Amino acid sequence: MPSTTRSRLSDSVCDAIALSIDFAVIDTGIGISASDQDLLFQPFQQVGSRERSSGTGLGLALSRNLARLHGGDITCKSALGEGSCFTLHLPLCDRPPE
Numbered sequence: 765m766p767s768t769t770r771s772r773l774s775d776s777v778c779d780a781i782a783l784s785i786d787f788a789v790i791d792t793g794i795g796i797s798a799s800d801q802d803l804l805f806q807p808f809q810q811v812g813s814r815e816r817s818s819g820t821g822l823g824l825a826l827s828r829n830l831a832r833l834h835g836g837d838i839t840c841k842s843a844l845g846e847g848s849c850f851t852l853h854l855p856l857c858d859r860p861p862e
Contacts, residue, residue: 783856784836790849794840804840827852 794852796804800811807825835855842848 792847
């Protein structure tokens with residue numbers, strides 16, 4: 765059986781160069797109110813029009829949990845009438861979640 769080696773950057777190197785990646789998805793839609801933004805990442809919650817929604821309300825909750833397991837996060841910035849920006853932030857260094 766072949767051996768495998770796993771390398772990782774030391775914590776001091778990670779602190780010095782702060783390696784991370786941010787992936788943003790931006791739209792120019794109707795936006796999300798501040799009160800609805802508080803619900804976005806809660807399991808089984810859906811915001812906006814019920815006529816257009818066919819999901820269970822688990823997607824963003826599960827996605828945020830997965831991002832946090834990797835030491836990152838998903839955030840949302842939005843204003844009514846201005847659209848939304850969802851950002852996935854992931855560290856590139858191998859650190860345990862806080």
